[in-house]
Each structure stands twice: as C-alpha cells, then as structure tokens.
Amino acid sequence: MMNTQNEKLTDEPTKGSILFASTIGIYLFYIITSRLLNFLIPNYPVNSVIHIFLVLGISFGIIKLASRYGFRLNYSLGNLRGLARVLPMLVIGLWYFLLKSVPQIFNQFDEWRRMGAGKNMADVLYGFSAGIWEETFLRGFLLAGLLLLFSRGKNAGIKAVVYSALTFGAMHITNLMNPGSTMTGVFQQMIYAAIFGILFGVVYLNTHSLLYGVLIHSVYDFSSFMMAPAGALAGDSFIQWGPFILVFGTMLVVSLIYLFALRKHNEQLIEVIKK
Secondary structure (H helix, E strand, O other): OHHHHHHHHOOHHHHHHHHHHHHHHHHHHHHHHHHHHHHHOOOHHHHHHHHHHHHHHHHHHHHHHHHHOOEOOOOOOOOHHHHHHHHHHHHHHOHHHHHHHHHHHHHOHHHHHOOOHHHHHHHHHHHHHHHHHHHHHHHHHHHHHHHHHOOOOOOHHHHHHHHHHHHHHHHHHHHHHOOOOOHHHHHHHHHHHHHHHHHHHHHHHHHOOOHHHHHHHHHHHHHHHHOOOOOOOOOOOOOOHHHHHHHHHHHHHHHHHHHHHOHHHHOHHHHHHEO
C-alpha cells in the first residue's frame, strides 16, 4: 500500500501540479525582488548589472529545481528538423519585426552608441536578461510542467502552450507599476505577450530547445530598450489598434495554425525533457 501511494505522489500529473504551483512562488519572488531593486537603485546602468545577476541566479535555480523534478532543460541546437518545420511560421509571424525593427536597429545603431556606454550596456543586459529569464521560466519550466500535467489526456501540447502563453500575458499586468505606463498600453502588452507565448511555445515543442526562443526574445526586447529614451522602461506605450491588429493578428493566426497542424509532434518534447 505504501509503494502504491508513493507512485501516485510521483506520477507525471502530480509532478506537473507541483511544478505549476511552484511558478507562483518563483514569479512572486522575482517581481518583489526586481521592484525592490528598482526602488533602491534607480540608476539605470547599475540596476541593469544587478538585474542580470538576479535573473541568472533565478534561472539557475529553476534549472536545478527542474532537475530535481526530473526535467532536463535544453539550450543546445536541439531538433534541427523541427526548426526547419517552424521556420516559415517565424518568418510570417515576425514579418513586421524582420522588415522594420531589425533594419531600425542597424539604422539607429550609431545614434544609439552616442547615448553613452551606460545606456548601451544597460539596454543589452536588460534585453538579454528578459529573454533568458522569461524563456527559462515560462517555456522551460511552466510549459514543461503543464505538458506533464496534461500528459495522460489528448492534445497535451496544445493545452500546455495555450495555458503557459495566457500566463505569460497575465504576468505583464505588473507593468502597470512602471512609471508613465497606461492601462491601455499595458493591456496591449498583455495581449501581444500571450501571442508571443504561443509562437515561442510552438518553437519549443518542435525544436526541443530554449535557445531559439531566448535569442529571438532577447533581440526583440533589446530593440525596444534601444529605441526608448535613456533610462526609460520599454514596452508600455500605446500602439494604434489598426497596426496592432495587423501585426499581432498575423502572428496569432500563423502560430495557431502551426500549433494545430504540427500537433503530432507536440508530445515528443515530453520524452526529451525527462531525465
């Protein structure tokens, strides 16, 4: 009887429940610590250095915690065939970023450099800290936990991606605490963060690696910080609804198409992340 009870406590749905509950504590720790850091050290460059160490420490803790629960978070090149499958989705879904934001980075690079080494360093650190921390947390930890939680039912991958993406979007409500933020701007950010969550989730399910999500996420966030005034927090500004719907509506549609069209590959990640 004791062995049966132990098996029930360590089966995959139970592990998934524990991991999902753990995300609440991890996020609360991050948001309280980072906000306290912003209050105590308002200097943008100095804050960015401490912040990168904070998120690296939390990410390392997440990796160790995942290992304890039997997960293996992967940052290698992963499944290159899976990458080839989702490459058209990335090109179509990120069309605006590829056609405007990336060229804008190069066009404004000299002007950005003249803003000073402090801002330059801080923009890079903030951009990559967001990519590393959020992909490790939301895709590597929460999505994996949800995969195991739903592993005995149908469409585990689809459910895991959608729920983790909605969580990712909801997390951004805390940006209302940013100076100068607006309700509408943050609401838009919650929407497009959730859409990005679906895109990154599909990438993770097919490549079995967090590397690509980290890179895309980091470059995207870096471009936002780069184009913001010195010391400003990026991403809270309002976007006209017409362009917003065109850009992120395209991303949502193509991401959902790929999520459902490639669903036969979705559950492969379950075996990959097991130790």
